[in-house]
Amino acid sequence: MIKELPKKAKIYLINNKLPLYGGILTAVFTGVAAFLLGNLSGYEAMQMIEIAIPRISMLLNTIILASATILALILTLLGISTGSESKLKKTHYHQVLSLAKFVTFNFVVALIFFQLFNIPITESDAVPTAWYSIVYWFALISSSMLSGLMVAVILMLFSTVQNIICIVGLGQDHKLIYTEEEEEGDDDEDSSRSSES
Numbered sequence: 001m002i003k004e005l006p007k008k009a010k011i012y013l014i015n016n017k018l019p020l021y022g023g024i025l026t027a028v029f030t031g032v033a034a035f036l037l038g039n040l041s042g043y044e045a046m047q048m049i050e051i052a053i054p055r056i057s058m059l060l061n062t063i064i065l066a067s068a069t070i071l072a073l074i075l076t077l078l079g080i081s082t083g084s085e086s087k088l089k090k091t092h093y094h095q096v097l098s099l100a101k102f103v104t105f106n107f108v109v110a111l112i113f114f115q116l117f118n119i120p121i122t123e124s125d126a127v128p129t130a131w132y133s134i135v136y137w138f139a140l141i142s143s144s145m146l147s148g149l150m151v152a153v154i155l156m157l158f159s160t161v162q163n164i165i166c167i168v169g170l171g172q173d174h175k176l177i178y179t180e181e182e183e184e185g186d187d188d189e190d191s192s193r194s195s196e197s
Helices: 007-015 017-035 042-083 090-117 129-169 180-196
Strands: none
Touching (some): 042 129
């Protein structure tokens, strides 16, 4: 499967293996745990919705707050990155951009689901009883997927922070730091591009 992907996608998957596997594993684990409850009738599903929705809303609220906090921390991370004595490769900034996209997606989807789950569906007489089962499974599956995405975001953040600690804090040589030869090569490429235009 990976051989068929474009080069950028392959690099992305290789660099983000841990976050992607962690997120998928979390989503599958929580989804399987919900699936083990078995099939519910409409009335049982309605009772389970009344129990589950406040807890799912709390989870979504936590994801929203965590995502907003992580987005703010990304700005701090960028300040540290640009203020570092070492010149960081574009790969680092692509990693931060990827993290920001995941966090923003997670924030927006969690906010939409938070609004949806605050609709008092169990109080409505217009909703057929058979729909409660669908709503219940939708709530469980969506919360499982958002939990998995949040785990992926946290693992991506960990990887990024770990890189910054190694580069800025410990002053170690790192694959994300330009070497003198690479800087000269980039300067030559930039000068040739500017002369062509």
